[in-house]
Amino acid sequence: MSPPVPPELLTDDVSLLMVLIDTNPYFWSSIKQSFPFSKFLSDVLAFLNATLLLNQLNQVVVIATGYNSCGYVFDSAGLVNARAESCLPELEKFLKNDASMSTEDTVNGVGHSLLSGSLSMALCYIQRIFRSGAGHPQPRILCLHGSPDGPGQYVAVMNAIFSAQRSMVPIDSCVIGAQHSAFLQQASHITGGVYLKPQLLEGLLQNLLTVYATDMHSRNFIQLPKPLGVDFRAS
Amino acid sequence: MKKLESSNPQALSWCVTLAHQATGNYARLEDRLAGIEARLSGLELEQKVESKLSSCAGKILNSPSVASISGTKSCKGEEIGKHTMENRAIKAISVLDLSFEKQYMTDKQVVKPVYYKSSVKDPGVRGVLKMNKDRFVFTPSDPTSSVRLNVEFRTITGHRFTKQETKQGSKPPQCLLNLNQDQGGYLFQFDSFPDRDICKDFVARVLEMRDAGKAVSNKSATPVHDEQLSAAEMERRIKLLQENSELQKLHKQFVIGGILSEAEFWATRKKLLEQNSSRKSKQRVALKNDMWSTKPLSDGQSNRVTFNLTPEIILQIFAEKPAVRQAYLKFVPNKMSEKEFWTKYSRAEYLHSTKNVVAAAAEAAEDEELAVFLKRDDMLVNEARRKIKQVDPTLDMEADEGDDYTHLPDHGLSRGDEKEVLEPQYEPFKRSFSQYLNQHAAIVLQGRVVDVESGDTRSVAEALARTKQAELAKDVSDVDMDHARLERVSRMAEIEDLQAPSEPPVAPLSIKDPRDYFDSQQANALNTAAESDFCSTQLNFSIRPSLAYSWLNESITEIKTGGLADPLISSDVALKVFDSLNQSMSCTKFNVGRNPSDSVLDSLPKDTKEELLHHWTSIQELLKHFWSSYPITAKSLFSKATKMKDAMSQIYPKLQELKRTVQSDLRHQVSLLVQPMLQALEAAFAHYDADIQKRSSRNAGRPNGY
Numbered sequence: 001m002s003p004p005v006p007p008e009l010l011t012d013d014v015s016l017l018m019v020l021i022d023t024n025p026y027f028w029s030s031i032k033q034s035f036p037f038s039k040f041l042s043d044v045l046a047f048l049n050a051t052l053l054l055n056q057l058n059q060v061v062v063i064a065t066g067y068n069s070c071g072y073v074f075d076s077a078g079l080v081n082a083r084a085e086s087c088l089p090e091l092e093k094f095l096k097n098d099a100s101m102s103t104e105d106t107v108n109g110v111g112h113s114l115l116s117g118s119l120s121m122a123l124c125y126i127q128r129i130f131r132s133g134a135g136h137p138q139p140r141i142l143c144l145h146g147s148p149d150g151p152g153q154y155v156a157v158m159n160a161i162f163s164a165q166r167s168m169v170p171i172d173s174c175v176i177g178a179q180h181s182a183f184l185q186q187a188s189h190i191t192g193g194v195y196l197k198p199q200l201l202e203g204l205l206q207n208l209l210t211v212y213a214t215d216m217h218s219r220n221f222i223q224l225p226k227p228l229g230v231d232f233r234a235s
Numbered sequence: 236m237k238k239l240e241s242s243n244p245q246a247l248s249w250c251v252t253l254a255h256q257a258t259g260n261y262a263r264l265e266d267r268l269a270g271i272e273a274r275l276s277g278l279e280l281e282q283k284v285e286s287k288l289s290s291c292a293g294k295i296l297n298s299p300s301v302a303s304i305s306g307t308k309s310c311k312g313e314e315i316g317k318h319t320m321e322n323r324a325i326k327a328i329s330v331l332d333l334s335f336e337k338q339y340m341t342d343k344q345v346v347k348p349v350y351y352k353s354s355v356k357d358p359g360v361r362g363v364l365k366m367n368k369d370r371f372v373f374t375p376s377d378p379t380s381s382v383r384l385n386v387e388f389r390t391i392t393g394h395r396f397t398k399q400e401t402k403q404g405s406k407p408p409q410c411l412l413n414l415n416q417d418q419g420g421y422l423f424q425f426d427s428f429p430d431r432d433i434c435k436d437f438v439a440r441v442l443e444m445r446d447a448g449k450a451v452s453n454k455s456a457t458p459v460h461d462e463q464l465s466a467a468e469m470e471r472r473i474k475l476l477q478e479n480s481e482l483q484k485l486h487k488q489f490v491i492g493g494i495l496s497e498a499e500f501w502a503t504r505k506k507l508l509e510q511n512s513s514r515k516s517k518q519r520v521a522l523k524n525d526m527w528s529t530k531p532l533s534d535g536q537s538n539r540v541t542f543n544l545t546p547e548i549i550l551q552i553f554a555e556k557p558a559v560r561q562a563y564l565k566f567v568p569n570k571m572s573e574k575e576f577w578t579k580y581s582r583a584e585y586l587h588s589t590k591n592v593v594a595a596a597a598e599a600a601e602d603e604e605l606a607v608f609l610k611r612d613d614m615l616v617n618e619a620r621r622k623i624k625q626v627d628p629t630l631d632m633e634a635d636e637g638d639d640y641t642h643l644p645d646h647g648l649s650r651g652d653e654k655e656v657l658e659p660q661y662e663p664f665k666r667s668f669s670q671y672l673n674q675h676a677a678i679v680l681q682g683r684v685v686d687v688e689s690g691d692t693r694s695v696a697e698a699l700a701r702t703k704q705a706e707l708a709k710d711v712s713d714v715d716m717d718h719a720r721l722e723r724v725s726r727m728a729e730i731e732d733l734q735a736p737s738e739p740p741v742a743p744l745s746i747k748d749p750r751d752y753f754d755s756q757q758a759n760a761l762n763t764a765a766e767s768d769f770c771s772t773q774l775n776f777s778i779r780p781s782l783a784y785s786w787l788n789e790s791i792t793e794i795k796t797g798g799l800a801d802p803l804i805s806s807d808v809a810l811k812v813f814d815s816l817n818q819s820m821s822c823t824k825f826n827v828g829r830n831p832s833d834s835v836l837d838s839l840p841k842d843t844k845e846e847l848l849h850h851w852t853s854i855q856e857l858l859k860h861f862w863s864s865y866p867i868t869a870k871s872l873f874s875k876a877t878k879m880k881d882a883m884s885q886i887y888p889k890l891q892e893l894k895r896t897v898q899s900d901l902r903h904q905v906s907l908l909v910q911p912m913l914q915a916l917e918a919a920f921a922h923y924d925a926d927i928q929k930r931s932s933r934n935a936g937r938p939n940g941y
Contacts, residue, residue: 023787025780025783025784025786025787026778026780026783028783028786028787028790029778029782029783029786032786036790037786037787037790037791038790038791038793038794038800039800041790041791041794042794042799042800042803043800043803043804045794045799046799046803085794085795085798085799088791088794088795089795091791092788092791092792095784095787095788095791096784096788098784099780099781099784102780102784104780105779105780106777106778106779106780107777107778107779107780107783108777109777198812199812199815200808200811200812200815202804202805202808203804203808203809203811203812205803205804206804206808206809206812206813207812207816210812210813210816211816223820224820225816225819225820226820
């Protein structure tokens with residue numbers, strides 16, 4: 001952990017950004033042609049670096065949402081001149097571990113990544129920050145998600161959402177897949193985050209910078225996109 | 236007049252210019268002007284005013300346009316102009332008229348020599364009466380006289396006066412003016428009728444102004460009107476106005492403002508009034524929850540004891556004591572008079588109140604009729620028995636909560652120990668207080684079953700007896716009841732061992748494989764989704780895990796070696812994203828109004844919102860009256876439509892103004908709201924003009940006919 005930042009420096013525009021990236025290999029293989037993973041990674045890393053540059057005290061934590069497991073792959077806390085690229089070796093390690101857990105020979109469909117697990121990890125991290133001392137940056141969670149909702153995770157995801165709502169942590173969601181995610185729509189609706197499904201995936205970076213870079217303080221006076229409707233179905 | 240000119244030069248010049256243009260009903264104009272002149276001269280204005288006014292009237296009559304049009308039959312267009320011009324001229328003159336009056340009221344007073352009289356026959360005290368808008372003062376000519384008056388008009392409730400016409404043969408009437416107060420009043424005799432009439436008019440106007448002011452300040456008071464309304468009707472209206480602030484506003488604006496008459500205003504709200512009245516009549520007065528209404532009044536000196544019986548109390552007695560009712564039907568009037576009956580009853584009551592059971596028994600033995608009142612009411616006993624049969628048979632009626640504690644010393648109710656030992660022959664004469672209390676409570680809760688308003692004691696008794704019989708007839712016969720009772724006993728006393736095991740009514744939900752269940756659910760949902768073709772390709776997609784992972788790893792190494800994509804984003808794409816984001820944001824912004832929970836009105840400043848709502852309700856009211864006056868079959872309807880149209884044309888510019896003055900970012904919303912109002916008004920104006928045109932073309936032969 002980093003040496004504690006003096007609380008008086010933690011103004012209301014200092015963010016703790018928890019980014020959950022979907023690393024479901026089957027999903028990424030399915031859209032290999034239209035939107036390769038490398039393009040996604042490069043957009044996300046650029047966005048993370050931008051976030052770190054926006055405020056020196058900003059903190060970014062990346063959690064990989066895998067097919068079989070979840071894991072922290074990056075934490076900017078304690079790093080001097082942190083660059084998001086340094087998460088790549090960790091990500092490789094995580095994927096190797098995740099792959100070793102798969103037992104099937106072939107997989108039909110894209111499957112579901114463990115959104116509930118990574119959400120819980122993000123909330124745990126935030127809770128630890130909350131309890132660490134007097135001052136803390138304003139936390140928010142950003143889900144970069146592509147896989148379809150896993151119906152079996154419904155209860156777990158909803159529990160995570162309510163827990164986030166209780167600790168006043170907004171869950172922003174950016175859906176990369178082709179269909180809307182009812183889970184994330186509800187998550188953003190309930191916690192007061194932003195839900196967006198970019199029309200143009202090549203412009204993901206622009207979306208991220210325009211919409212998701214706004215810190216909690218600025219959201220008081222910035223008009224962000226609002227969804228026209230929320231799908232409240234269970235799954 | 237000078238003052239008027241200085242204060243209201245526009246009004247005058249407007250009047251004159253309008254008069255120039257006016258091309259219509261000269262006779263009416265002349266009348267109007269003559270009326271003004273008369274009033275002005277009556278109020279002793281300078282000669283100058285009169286000359287000015289008559290010159291003004293002359294201008295109207297001699298204006299070239301008048302001559303040109305009155306000379307020959309005019310064409311259609313001029314005819315229309317004629318009508319509207321005429322109306323406007325009349326209106327202008329009435330405005331002028333009004334301003335004269337106002338001017339006069341505020342700074343003038345009337346001074347007249349009078350006799351102050353205490354009664355019509357009284358010769359009266361000679362003196363001077365001064366009136367201004369606040370008060371009137373009477374000063375006697377004889378300074379030693381003690382009769383002096385200084386009265387404020389606000390204490391005056393009305394005024395009366397004698398008629399000028401004399402009957403044939405009777406002596407000429409006195410010129411009297413009577414100012415009424417709550418108690419008494421002030422009677423003045425004038426030297427001449429013109430003098431009296433000036434004062435009379437002055438008082439009338441002062442009172443009118445005061446009432447109007449009062450109506451505005453009270454908001455609930457309705458102005459004096461020529462139609463006669465019953466007090467109840469008036470009260471109902473006032474109540475409605477008090478309850479409904481919106482209605483009150485409209486009433487204030489239109490009725491007190493003189494645009495609508497009281498009757499017109501309420502004509503469209505008959506339903507409201509009816510609702511209110513029906514609501515009122517629906518509630519009936521219940522029986523009094525008062526048990527000692529027949530308590531004897533003793534003066535403490537003589538042996539006399541007085542009972543007060545009212546129809547209300549008699550009804551209560553009949554309802555609570557069926558035996559008395561029965562006795563009444565039996566004895567009165569054949570065996571004894573009504574008075575005798577009640578005297579006997581009172582005597583019995585008195586005996587009961589002394590709680591002397593032995594004395595009561597002795598009295599009963601002597602008097603057969605009295606015994607009826609003194610003995611226990613058999614009918615009540617029977618009814619109680621009947622009721623007990625209906626009670627759940629497994630319930631121990633004698634047990635109470637205290638029984639749980641009887642094993643502890645000093646707890647629970649000790650029963651039977653302190654019972655008075657009573658000889659069996661006195662038993663029927665004992666009356667327990669709790670019985671009485673319960674009976675009374677039951678009757679009160681039952682409510683008023685018959686109307687007592689008939690007032691006739693006998694009919695009340697009969698009506699009660701009838702309802703009771705009907706009630707009894709409704710109940711099942713004893714045999715049936717016993718059967719039902721037994722059935723109930725067997726049902727209540729259920730023996731568990733003998734019952735078949737009961738199945739739960741619904742099969743519990745058991746999902747063997749939740750994943751399977753939810754997946755099928757999702758498949759259903761996906762089928763409805765728009766991107767169903769894409770989903771199917773996704774679902775049909777199949778790959779080996781090792782391949783998928785290795786491909787991801789490749790992507791990572793690609794970035795590790797080659798760095799981030801360069802350029803990260805093309806400016807074209809970025810612009811497109813920007814555009815779509817902006818569009819979606821502005822789109823949701825405009826959709827705000829479609830959400831029923833947050834209305835556009837809430838986004839407006841409070842003043843604007845209230846103004847808009849107020850205009851809306853007033854326009855609705857006016858339009859309602861406007862359209863209801865079509866088709867025009869009578870002159871009054873035409874004048875009403877005109878009046879409505881004028882009132883609406885006053886609101887029209889206000890709406891335009893509102894639209895213009897609102898903040899630029901809200902202008903769009905406000906204009907959206909105002910637009911339908913404007914359209915409704917325009918439609919009304921168009922109809923009005925078209926109607927006028929039709930009318931004038933039809934009546935071309937009769938210039939003054941409607």
